[in-house]
Amino acid sequence: AWDDWVSAADDLMLAEGYHAHRHLLARADRMEERHATGIAKGGSIPAGRVVECRRIGLRARERMAELLAAHGVLALPTMRAAPPRLGEVAATTYLTVPFNLVGLPAVALPVPRLAGGFPASLQLVGDWYVEESLLALAELVQTAIVW
Numbered sequence: 001a002w003d004d005w006v007s008a009a010d011d012l013m014l015a016e017g018y019h020a021h022r023h024l025l026a027r028a029d030r031m032e033e034r035h036a037t038g039i040a041k042g043g044s045i046p047a048g049r050v051v052e053c054r055r056i057g058l059r060a061r062e063r064m065a066e067l068l069a070a071h072g073v074l075a076l077p078t079m080r081a082a083p084p085r086l087g088e089v090a091a092t093t094y095l096t097v098p099f100n101l102v103g104l105p106a107v108a109l110p111v112p113r114l115a116g117g118f119p120a121s122l123q124l125v126g127d128w129y130v131e132e133s134l135l136a137l138a139e140l141v142q143t144a145i146v147w
Helices: 001-029 034-043 047-071 097-102 131-144
Strands: 074-078 106-111 122-125
Touching: 001 034, 001 047, 034 122, 047 074, 047 097, 106 131, 122 131
Parallel strands: none
Antiparallel strands: 074 122, 106 122
8 A cells, every 4th residue: 555655645745735835836937847847736636636645644544553553663764775866856755755644753864884885764653642752762773873
């Protein structure tokens, strides 16, 4: 269901972004083309799709609640690939946006690579309203990571 969650979150962001920022399209020449295109694309998402995305979000919320009840905290990479270089455009939210969809707190920590180079990133996801505990866990993990 992950791909459905990503798609629903992306469509909701576009639809909400259109309603919040459509006034900027009058000056699209002052924005990066990809931002103007994204805002405009949000205006073409029908209300029925927005409702469908909200329903997908509710199902995702139920599944996340099950996972967190069983495990307490979720740990996964923040990105599926190395981060893009400055100026590169890349999909960077595939492993993070479902948590935005359901409103869960998450924190990302840099993790050194054995071979050196740019660090990887570990994402810790906690239950709703446990931000303080999640940050305390993140601090423990951070101190255990040897740089």
